Amino acid sequence: MSSPSGLSLDPVPDRFHGELRRLLEDFESACRELDAGVASWPSSLPRVWVASEFVARLCIRRPRVLAELVEEGTLERPLAAGEMAARVSAVVEQAEDEAGLMSGLRSLRQREMLRIAWRDLAGEAELDETLGELTDLAEHCIDRAADWIHRELAGRHGEPRDAEGRPQRLVVLGMGKLGGRELNFSSDVDLIFGFPSAGSTDGERPLDNQQFFTRLGQRLIRVLDENTAEGFVFRVDMRLRPFGDPGPLAMDFDTLEDYYERHGREWERYAFIKCRVVAGDREAGRRLLAALRPFVYRRYLDYGAFAALRDMKAMINREAARRSRGDDIKTGEGGIREVEFIGQAFQLIRAGRDPTLQLRGIRPVLRRLSERGLLPAFATEQLIAAYEFLRRTENHLQMAQDRQTHRLPESEEARARLAFSMGYEGWPAFERELSRHRRRVHEHFDQVFAAPQGGGQGDGAGEDNQASLAAVWAGDRSAERARTILSERGFAEPDTALEWIEDLRESAVCRALTATGRERLDRLMPLLLGAAAETENPDVALRRLLTLVRAIARRSVYLSLLVESPMALSQLVKLCAASPWLADLLTRHPLLLDELLDPRSLYAPPDREGLIRELDEELEQVPGGDMEQVMDRLRQFRQVQVLKVAAADIMGVLPIMKVSDHLTWIAEVVLERVLALVMEQLRARYGRPRCVVDGEPYEPGFAIIGYGKLAGLEMGYGSDLDIVFIHDSAGEEQTTDGERALDNSEFFARVGQRVVHVLGTFTAAGRLYEVDTRLRPSGTSGLLVSSLTAFEKYQESKAWTWEHQALVRTRPVAGDGRIAEAFGALRRRILGICRDREQLRREVREMREKMWQEHASRDPQRFDLKRDPGGIADIEFMVQYWVLAHACDHPPLLDYPDNIRILERLVETGVRPEEEARFLTDTYRAFRNRIHRLTLQESPAVVDSAEFAEEREAVRALWRRVMEDGGGKAMDRMNRIFED
Incomplete structure (x- = not known):
């Protein structure tokens, strides 16, 4: 067997050699006395012992522990999954009484803390391993000890049960770093005890549940916390429980919920961010945390948390200053607490609306904040790097003596040991790196928590x-x-x-x-x-x-x-x-006020693909099946996106055509998602629609056809949605395949009804869109949803000319791609019919004259940009007339549903002269731009008659040339209308 005194001391600075030799001599004597030798002692021993007197003294006092760890190889590898739990369970199962339980757990604690510290100080363990194994040790000790005590108490008093006789178990909530799986080396464990319901035990010496679980909690604390000749397992801190030290040690869930609803304070919300069930009845504990979630995470954006956390940090700073603890790497300036406050402030503010932020560990939170664009990537990287450096420093400080300290050492000797353990040649180099990290943390902390504006500029x-x-x-x-x-x-x-x-x-x-x-x-x-x-x-x-x-x-x-x-x-x-x-x-x-925080986002509305991504992210945050929340989120999404478009419009970032593009994209993305949600719901209830066409099975689809401004990408801020619903079910056996089967026509009718309901219903978040379905075949007297076949027959044989005019400005905007393709072909076929141009001119003109009579203004001093002669409607009617009159000879006129591109096609096909089309295009854009401006000023689309006078008269003159019925009769009729 090797002699520990034969280990090379070269990796260790000379200043520690003398003490190390004395420790090694003591260790060698202890090994001989207890026959605790091994074939080869770890070469990392001198490095570890220089960094930790606690480890060195424990090895000398219990050399067999180190020998066993060397022989089993766990100084060279992390524990496998379940290995820590098995070690704790083995100790607890051997305990015959409480004294044996306490002794066994303390021996286990010394062994595991030696192993964890060794791997960390030897450079074998990453920070995640160290924090994770410390957390696992504490959690399994708490859980298994609580179970052992429960069995012992139940043997004496019976099983605790609720009023219905259901058995009850203690629920142990781990707070702080235990809850966040970030426990440091000499940390307390912050706990809260609860139990599901009031009741009593069923034994011969019954206790009510409150008494039973209070006794269990008291004994659990003693087993873990009491300092015996063998030390302690973990210090237990119960001050975070309701009402603190004077409060009951254990409370039933109803009482806990009532407390947090009535008395919960901001710092308790903060504490609950990391809360996790660590022992006892975990399923019941998860129900409790779900019930408390609205207390922790408000559904609105809670910016009051900034002030509360700022006040909390100021109190901590005052206390640190009072105790002269500016060198405290936890609570001092730029310390661990400031990193945590940054992440958890955003959680308190936003995680109620964004459940993806409801994370316990601070580093995952910071990364998520970066992904969400709430923290710059460089800030996240710096904060995580600083946090890891500070946590390693904290652990090394505590591993030195197994003391709960966060203060940097004052003696030159202790500073040299800490610097060496952290991998630095000396204290100055370590201190520079530490200062760099702390300075960065505090700068970011100040950016987030700077006291609000005071209005003065410093003068x-x-x-x-x-x-x-x-x-x-x-x-x-x-x-x-x-x-x-x-x-x-x-x-x-x-x-x-x-x-x-x-x-x-x-x-x-x-x-x-x-x-x-x-x-x-x-x-x-x-x-x-x-x-x-x-x-x-x-x-x-x-x-x-x-x-x-x-x-x-x-x-x-x-x-x-x-x-x-x-x-x-x-x-x-x-x-x-x-x-x-x-x-x-x-x-x-x-x-929407939250959107004002970042002008980069406010004035940069996303494109169509960006809208899809943002809506996906928004709806991912809604629990499955909660249609009420989905409807609210859809409305909030639309409001946010319209706000961005309007802000960019007002500030001149978007030209008018792009404004309409963005407003139309918003509507399309909403329609696609609403239809998908409705289809999913109804398929789950009734099954998927099926039919047989020409002997082949077919699954019919559903599509939404946009009309007017929606189809022409010309939507304004107040535009409603002109839409028509079409399905392509045909043939035989037209039913859904669910247990509650419906005829396909009924199924699709319900789809249409539900889409209208989701879009048009007022909720607390408002209404999505006002929907107009009157352009469907036969108008309000017709079916809400038409089959493709019925729609085609209607257009061929029953549609009025004005309905074919409306068909010019149509396109599929959501739903089945096969229907979209078929509808496109149908539209081209109907609009491409060769027509009697004189009859067509008369019918179009008569419809426009009827609109003048019913809707045009009578005030000669005012000009209604939409309805009056010379306005937008005149331009649209002429464009529609030209398409219907000439598409038979010039099919490219049917390529697009919007006026601007149709005008381009009219020039390309030679139907209209370029100068005329350019005039109409410029005038149409000018009118629409003015309408947008008026809408944002909450004014009707009416201007003084002097404004646009030349453009208006030119449009009227063109109307006379194109649409008059010989000798100016049409114009005479129009003048009579206005005279009347």
Whole structure:
């Protein structure tokens, strides 16, 4: 057998050689005395012992432990899955009494802590292995000890049962690093005890369940925590339980839920982020955590968490300063706690709406935040690197003496040992690296948690301005002085502005605010007043902003968002000042305020593929089968995307044609997803539709045909959806194949009805789209869903000319690709019929004259851009006439459903001259652009008659040339209509 004193000390700095030799001599003596030799001692022994006096002394006191670890080879490999559990179970099963249980667990703890520390200090274990095995050791000790104590207590008092006689088990919740599977070397275990229901045990000496589980908990704590001659297993901290130390040790689930609903505080929400069932009845524990999830993760974006965590960190900093603990790598500046606060702040704020953020470990959380674009990739990389460095340092500090410390050593000797254990030649090199990591952490922490804007720019004038506006809001200035302040800040009507401000301040909404809500409002209002004053028209901006504040004040989390984020407040003021339509959208749907945080995203609406990805991500967060949540998420998705388009439009980022493209893509993506969801639901209930066509089995499909602006990629902000539903079921045996079979026509009718319901129903999140299905065959008197065959027959034999005009502007927008292809062919066939052009001209003209009579304005001073003569409808009717009149000879006219590209085809085919088509294209775009602008100002599509006068007259002149019925009779009729 080898002699430990023969190990080479070369890898260890000379300054440690003398002490190492003395330790090795003591170890050699202990080995001889206890006959604990091995064939070869690990060459890493000198390195490990220099780093950890705890390991060295334990080896000398119990050399056989080290010998066994060497012989079984576990110093050279991590434990396999289940191996730690088996080791703990073997010890617990051998225990005949509580004293034996305590002794066995303490011996096991020493052995495993020696092994874990050895592998870490020898450089054999990654951080994940060290943290994971420490967590496994604690979790299995807690679980198996609790089970052993339960059996012993149940043998004396009977099994605890609820009122229905169902057996009850203790549920142990692991908090903090235990819950997050990140336990450090000398960590406490933070626990909460619960049990499912009240009741009593069924033995001869019964206890109620509260007593039974309290006793179980007390004994479990003693078994783990009591410091005997053999040490302890894990220190147990129960202070995170409801009401802390004075509270009951164990509580039933109803009482726990009631506590968190009534009394739960922000720091308890923070604590529960990492919470995990670590022992006892795990299934019951999962039910408890599911019930508590709404307490931890709010369904709205909870920006109040920033202030709460900032206050918590300030308290920690004050305590650290009081104890002179600036060298604390856990709670000090740039320490472990700051990394955790960054990740967990985003979880508290967002994870209720984004369940993918409901993770326990801090590194997975940071990575997910980066994936979600909530943290820059470089920040995530730096935070993770710093966290791993700090956690390794923390473990090495604790492994040195098996002491629960986070403070950097003060003595030169201890510093040299720590630096050596971390792989550095000396303390200065280690300290530089540590300082670099801590500086980066604190910089990122400050970026996330910087105290909200105070309004000043660092100069006295800015601070005075902010203070004066705060005084105006608070009512601390005389009315005359307040008006002067507002006037000096640029308000044109300070009397009216002050009246609005006072009206909000004294409103029932503000008087009903909680203390927290009032504090947040008082912090926001001076910022809001100052920002409004910087706009082009402060009075208009203020009016819109105060309306929004009144609407959101009761949900003070939105006030926090605006206080905490200067960028969000800036974008809000900019958008509200620019558009009452946007101000109203944000007022009705304050969830959209979150989109204002990142202008890069706000002013960059995604393309069609990007929309699909974003909607997929949004709906992935909804529990399966929760159609109510799906409907809300669809509405929120549409609102977010329309907000982005409108913001980009207002700021001039998107040209008008691109605005319509994006609005149309949003509708298409929503329609595709709604149809897919509805089909999935109905197939699950009734089976898949089947039929037999020409003797072959066929699964028919369903498609949505878009008409008008939807088909022509010309949607505006207020556009509804003109759609028609078509299926292609035909032949024989037309039924679904489920247990509750339906005729295919009934199945598809239900698909159509359900699609209309999902799109058009108002929920708490509003309505998706207003739907118009009147363009289907026979209009409102016809079937909601037509077969492809019936649709074709109707178009061939019953459709009016105006219905063929409408068919020009159609295309499939969602559903079965086979139907889309068949519909395209059908459309070309119907529109390509050779027509009597004079009859066609008369019918188109008469329909337009009827529209003039019913819908055109009568005010000669105003011009309705859509309906009046010379407006958009005239252009559209002429384009449709040209397509119907000439498609027989020029099939390329049927390639597209939108006016712009049809006009291009009219030039290419020689049907119309280029100059004329260019004029119509430019005019059509100008009219549509003006309508978009008016919509964003919440104004009707009507302008002064002098605006576009030349374009309007030119369109009317072209209409006369193209559509008149000889001698200008059509124009005469139109003039008579307006005279009447």
